[in-house]
Amino acid sequence: MDLNRRHLIGASTAGIAGALAMPADAARAAPLTSLLGRDATQYGVRPGSSEDQTRALQRAIDEAARAQMPLALPPGVYRSGLLRLPNGAQLIGVRGATKILFSGGASAVQSDGSDAIGLTGITFDGSNIPLPARRGLIHILGGRAVRITDCEITGSGGSGIWLEQVSGEIAGN
Structure with a gap:
């Protein structure tokens, strides 16, 4: 095949058209799974489910941390x-589109002495459930290189x- 401007323009146009034709949900989720780390859905986590996801999320968090990979929440x-x-442990979501809805307990997220943990781009909704004294929805005791950004x-x-x-x-919370 002869490589010329017409072929390049045609190929570019087809690529752009294909990207624009991708559904919005797929376009948002694609970077999560391919670029940001392990996809939480690979561990049985189901976004939008009416069922409690605590066990599946904890398993996904533990496995991703063990592999030293971020966990991407679509x-x-x-x-x-x-x-x-x-x-x-590194949890990464899509700002304004990834939400952890607290269903009860001492806190939604807890860390005791863990280093190099991060929460990015996630909404944490406490559901107005009363927390014990001296507790936060996100509760971190001891740790270095802790990052909570764009949450x-x-x-x-x-x-x-x-x-x-x-x-x-x-920052940016």
Whole structure:
């Protein structure tokens, strides 16, 4: 085949048309699974399910952290109780489209002495469930290189974020 401007323009146009024809949900989810890390749905996590996702989410968090990979949460609502973050756990969502809806417990997310943990682009909705004294919806005790960025905290029945003896970055929340 002769490579000329017409072929290049035709191929470019076809590529752009294909990208534009992709459904919006697929376009948003594609970067999550291919670029940002492990796709949480590979572990049985189901965005938008009316069922509690705590067990599946915890398994996904533990496996991704063990593999030293971020865990990508596609757009949707995830109903969950307490999730524990081990060393290296990184949860990444789509800002404004990925929501963890708290269903009860001491906190939605807890970390005790874990280093290099991160939460990015996730809405944490506390469902206005009262939290125990000295607890936050996101509760982190001890840890270095902790990052909570571009998250939204809503409906907390106590403190939104509770940190003790932590170093890192909290920004854009």
